[in-house]
Amino acid sequence: MATLKAVRGTRDLLPPETELWNRIEATARRVFARYNFGEIRTPIFEDTALFARSVGEETDIVSKEMYTWEDRARAQSEKAQSLTLRPENTAGVVRAYIEHKLGESGQLQKLYYIGPQFRRERPQKGRYRQFWQIGAEAIGPPSSGSESPLRDAEVLEMLATLLDELGIKGWTLELNSVGSSADRARYNEVLRTALVSVAPKMCVDCQRRAVTNPLRVLDCKVPEDQPLIESLPKIGDSLGAEAKEHFAAVVAALDSAGVPYILNHRLVRGLDYYTRTTFEFTHGGLGAQNALLGGGRYDGLSEALGGPRAPGIGFAMGLDRLVLTLQAGDLNQESAPPQVALDAYIAPLGENLNAAALTLARELRRAGFNVELGDGSFRLKKSFEAADKIARRIVILGEDELQSGILTVKDFTRGTQTKVPRAELAAFLATAAGE
Ligand code: ATP
Ligand code: MG
Numbered sequence: 001m002a003t004l005k006a007v008r009g010t011r012d013l014l015p016p017e018t019e020l021w022n023r024i025e026a027t028a029r030r031v032f033a034r035y036n037f038g039e040i041r042t043p044i045f046e047d048t049a050l051f052a053r054s055v056g057e058e059t060d061i062v063s064k065e066m067y068t069w070e071d072r073a074r075a076q077s078e079k080a081q082s083l084t085l086r087p088e089n090t091a092g093v094v095r096a097y098i099e100h101k102l103g104e105s106g107q108l109q110k111l112y113y114i115g116p117q118f119r120r121e122r123p124q125k126g127r128y129r130q131f132w133q134i135g136a137e138a139i140g141p142p143s144s145g146s147e148s149p150l151r152d153a154e155v156l157e158m159l160a161t162l163l164d165e166l167g168i169k170g171w172t173l174e175l176n177s178v179g180s181s182a183d184r185a186r187y188n189e190v191l192r193t194a195l196v197s198v199a200p201k202m203c204v205d206c207q208r209r210a211v212t213n214p215l216r217v218l219d220c221k222v223p224e225d226q227p228l229i230e231s232l233p234k235i236g237d238s239l240g241a242e243a244k245e246h247f248a249a250v251v252a253a254l255d256s257a258g259v260p261y262i263l264n265h266r267l268v269r270g271l272d273y274y275t276r277t278t279f280e281f282t283h284g285g286l287g288a289q290n291a292l293l294g295g296g297r298y299d300g301l302s303e304a305l306g307g308p309r310a311p312g313i314g315f316a317m318g319l320d321r322l323v324l325t326l327q328a329g330d331l332n333q334e335s336a337p338p339q340v341a342l343d344a345y346i347a348p349l350g351e352n353l354n355a356a357a358l359t360l361a362r363e364l365r366r367a368g369f370n371v372e373l374g375d376g377s378f379r380l381k382k383s384f385e386a387a388d389k390i391a392r393r394i395v396i397l398g399e400d401e402l403q404s405g406i407l408t409v410k411d412f413t414r415g416t417q418t419k420v421p422r423a424e425l426a427a428f429l430a431t432a433a434g435e
Contacts, residue, residue: 009121009129017323021132024166024322025114028134031162032112035154037136040111042092048082054091054301056272058213061087065119085118088271090298090314091305093137098307108144108151112136114319125324126289132319135295139302139312147311149246152277152297153253155313159281159293160259168325171292173260174280176267177247178215179239181275181300187238188214194232202228218266221288234265246276273298277313285328286321293317343369343429344409345387349398351376357397360422367426388412395425 006012013021029039048068055062067085086092093111096102102109114134121127138155140146156173163171178184191214199210202217202225209216218229239247254261261279269278278296286292295315302310344364348357354376361373372391374383380396387394396408405422420428 007129009123011128011130020323020326021319024319024326025134027166028112028114028162031158031165032136035110035158037110037112037138040093040096040113041115042086042089042096042113044116045083045085046092046095048084050091050095050305051084051087053305054094054271054273055088058216059272061119061271065121067118067120087119088117088316089113089115089133089135090137090271090273090301090316093314094139094298094301094305094307094310094312097139097310098302098305102139103141103144103302103308103310106141106144108138108140108146110136110138117316124289126286126318126321128320133316134319134322135314135316137312137314139310139314141308141310146313147299149249149277150253152246152250152313153257153259155295155315156250156254156261156279157257157259159315159317163281163292166322166326168283168292168322170284172262172282172284174264174267174282175251175254175261176235176264176278177239177243177250177276178235178268178274178278178296179243179276183238183240183243184215184235184275187233187235190233190238191215191217198228198232215268218268229266235268236265243276250277269294269296273301273304275299279315281317283321283325285325289321291318292321292325341413342372342391343393345372345374345383345391345394347374347378347380347383347387347394347396348376349380349396353397353399353402356402360395360397360425364426364429369426369429384410393429 052062066087070080071083073080116130117133118130120129138151195210195214199207203222206217206220267278274296276297280294281292282290283292293315297313299311346357346361348354361371364371392413393409393411401407406419407422409420410417
């Protein structure tokens, strides 16, 4: 029988690698809390229409990357509902913002999420079909200050801090503005016109994009197309006065805070909902999949989903790519957790001592120690070998020890063997723990 494997583009995360995942998540939660972001958890699947309306029909995500299925109709009269595994999380957050009327508080909502996303892409290093994102959104009615360039700058400054605290060195913040939706539409037409003569010399994807969604041409990665793209009109020249002023204020705040960035006039991002500020943090160590995270402002998204006016700005970072970057040796050594061994390994001598060993392990674990439990069927030599690999000490529990209440503790790091009364074992482990 053929053995079953994880589906292409998905993978298992195993210990000890999951330690690193947890450390990144814990750091993110800590940093988000400092900036007053609270956690939101939205469903992993949503109505397909949510993504069609927010991310946009013309995007790669919606046109070819989504996992979509028809749910079974509950009654014959009912139409089957089209459902989709979320390919990103901003749409779900904004849907929840509208559904729960979060704007009615008048407060800016600062929400973060951590969770898996699904896209049917060609799997490769740093690109999977199930991948994880850590993201955040600051969204609210205009009266909450949600449109202020200060919000853009605060989010960018927070990201710089987060990457620094994670120990990721050598990141680059790339920044651009795509203007208001009117500016963006105007630029799209400018591009469309310019592409009439240029597109025939470009790759087939660009030829298609030139007609369906000219802005996407700027994302093209085909080397031969690059000089042609550089020759096209730039979006900065199509921005209205308001968008220009907003962008200037974002840049000024970053300068004042000392957050480094570069301007990239081609950064228009893959999703249709972006307006004004767009950004990516990239890292050279990632090769072709060099984007650690991307984001931007989406002032019209809530209204596009039938909600109230609620400007916002957010980002999504690829957790898989953060892990790859840190594993590639970009780890800030001081922030790396030391390899901690277990406090003790309990070795029952004989299967009739298994129950007593469980009781002893329970006492120690409830006192806060990290303990592994051996098995009474193991010979002592096997217990020692197993214990030496993972624990600082082995605690022997034989018939004599059980009767006398005096346990034998061997400390592997110090090479000592000590008799410890059972009642003092926790204290013994605790005093030795700090050394
Ligand atoms: P890319 O250009 O790399 O495809 P994207 O523009 O599609 O990225 P976003 O939709 O903005 O990416 O998602 C934000 C972040 O999520 C990316 O910067 C990346 O780090 C991560 N990401 C996106 N798609 C994947 C994937 N298939 N596998 C792993 N990480 C991903
Ligand atoms: Mg993509």
